Amino acid sequence: MNAEQVISYINDHNIQKIKFAFADVDGILRGKVISKQKFLDGLQSGYGFCDVVFGWDSTDAPYDNVDLTGWHSGYPDKQCFIDISTFRMIPWEDNVPFFIADYSGPGAKALEVCPRSLLKNIISECDKLGYVAQFAQEFEWFNFYETPQSLQHKGFRNLEPLSPGMFGYSILRPSQNSAFYNDLFDKLTQYQIPIEGLHTETGPGVYEAAIHYAPTLEAADRAVLFKTAVKEIASQHGLTATFMAKWNENLPGCSGHIHQSLWSAEGGKNLFYDDADVNKMSELHQHYLAGQLYCLPHLLPMYAPTINSYKRLVEGAWAPTTITWGIDNRTTALRVINVSEKATRLETRIPGSDTNPYLAIAAALASGLYGIKNKLKLNIAATKGNGYDNKANGILHSNLFDAATAMQNTPLAKELFGEGFVKHFTQTRLWEHRQYAKSVSDWELKRYFEGI
Template sequence: MMKPRDVNTIEQAKRIVEERGLTHVKVGIFDTDGVMRGKYMSKEKFFSALDHGFGFCDVVLGWDSKDQLYDNVSYTGWHTGYPDAPVRIVPDTCRDLPLEEDMLLFIAEFCEQAADLCPRNLLHRIVQRAEAMGFDPFAALEYEFFVFKETPHSARDKGFKNLEPLSPDWFGYSVLRNSVHSDLYQQILDMSEQMDFPIEGIHTETGPGVIEAAIAVDQAANAADKAALFKTFMKVLAQRNGLMATFMAKWSNDYPGQSGHIHISLKHRDGSGSAFYDPSQPHGMSEIQRHFLAGQQRLMPEFLSLIAPTINSYSRLVPGFWAPTDATWGVENRTTALRIIPGSEKTQRIEYRLGSADGNPYLAMAAALASGLYGIQNEWEPEPMVEGNAYEQQHPGHLHLPSTLWDAAQRLKNSKAARELFGDAFVDHFAASREWEEREFRKHVTDWEMARYFEII
């Protein structure tokens, strides 16, 4: 019997479906916000789609995470009638769905004109740029997420207030907590192995019911697939256990925000090893790593909306809560936006600490990788290294990060580098989608406004 992760071709995809005697297969595609949209397809339709592609309503590129339709984009909308866009199934993404017996899952991606806007396709274009420059990019993502003793119904009934976390109080790296809840942890570990997003480490973080999981390193394109699948099916697993997992950047002002850090490195395609490691240089940083770091630093303010894509993302980016507020870098310094991790030929890397848990893994990875490649291309040099607490130091104005989603969208829209790296079609569409998100937010009155103004003003 063929194993799902041995599938590489269309014929092998058909074979494994036949071997399992499946009448239907699950197919999913990730939208602009990193939400997996999909359907069950009959075997006959699935086989035809493998050979010829199929059509998927392009509304998933024209609505937000609440299925509300953008009114400010040109690619799709009422003016186009929301037609089907061409989509291809990617055979080598085949996965077991352990929560559904013998069911199989395949990832799909948009083609032709829609490919310009497709997050997965965008990342693959950036990876191809790296390969053309002689590099193979490797990456690993790690996520913090809170788990609650709630269901989608109970959370809404409570108005998302007074939610009960899986465990109380602050207790990071707790053996007590992960032993008491070992059944849940084991389910997470088992699922991650069976679906091929293996977890290198998992532990409680500081805060009630918060868990951090580090996904094992892989080539950058594969790493993004694994991260996107982890976020999706961690939520599925939680709900099947009568729980809820959230990847919001910050669900409460009483607790730290939730990050989605990216560890990234380059290897030479010619087999000569790490492009980041040079033992003769300070901190083992090669010239290539220095330029890569400089690109990430200089373009971080322009690419922020790709890394922090929601209104809520900016509630996390405040001083003192382990989230950077300026495009700074340091060596083994967790107060900076970019952390150099010195090591060896195998371990020398950069941790892109800006990322929020709510980010789309494909877009966050594309931003972190593309900016670094642009730094290499232009032979940029980084600003001086930060030592000590970055929050307590003054930094040049050009290192300040936008403080709202609207401002971040404007920086992206006006970024020459973004248009060169990602294309005009994507930049215009994504920036418009973030402007929409900010306008949707401004339609609502918050609890803070009511408590501050209702009686007194």
């Protein structure tokens, strides 16, 4: 719908309130419910929103190391703008209208730290090159018979999973929780997040969902909304869903793999496919893949943004640790899927389910385009067999501090995303490390309390 059609719909259905939200640096949706009149008044001029949403972390603790905002600036408002094309209704909230917002609007300079605005800039570069990028993200997450109150009461210990045991691809487990399972599939699709597949993964109470591919911005919007929508639907069933990358050291982590391909602007041809190549990969595809391999160590925090992300990126845990690629190889960082012309794509396997989809997808697309623009050669051979053993081309940083420091110091990140974003984002990641470094863990107490 365009703006005129949306306004007519809201008036015709006597809608009195509208919900909107945008993603912060961590990918957390921040938003409001506003009156119909406020919604109408701000469609062109935007809506003032306290810029603390880009000046605090996921626990609302204000950063002390960023320039964008803070006590020094007085935390003023910045204008965010609703994207009218994102109109949808929330089926589990009496079909209240919902819109996605960001910090780029008519005649306004985009806020450089806004993740959605950043991705829009990368998409614009792709458009100028004449390509249509298609993306999709898939997520794994764990479900528990817990509430926010019970989690706090238990100290996040001894949690009761939705189902016991390791039972990947089970037909039985979803049937035993059919009301929740069907609500996920049906209501997400009604919410314009079309689900391609939904199944259990190996682990107690863990599900995986693949979202249908779409043009880049729409794909990222779907991925961002998916995580909050799952949590809200779960809550209605007395459940809590977590998208932590690794909630338990003894269980597999949760991935957020990104699938991508480039298509011709006219004719709808998959430009990643070449039937004459031994791997069915076009030269464009090879440049794109080479770009991701080259940029990967410089941009890792955009794929792995939390302390917990790196607990998942360990050997033998279905997550990559090396700078590698392979044909249908799930042990490498990048997996080429070439089963048919239509389905040929690249899967970036580094991201966990804790990623900010706007930033992870921006990193993937910008890296690929970098390879194309610089005609990078795919000089790294495809890994056959165990990618964990192939360390010839380097390994991924094993912690957030090293990854964020590398990104902060590389000119490449600034070239791709601008100095303002890179400075702010890496400072937020280093803050995250600092909060972790000063905490005292249960592991330390059990190990040192009596023995030292």
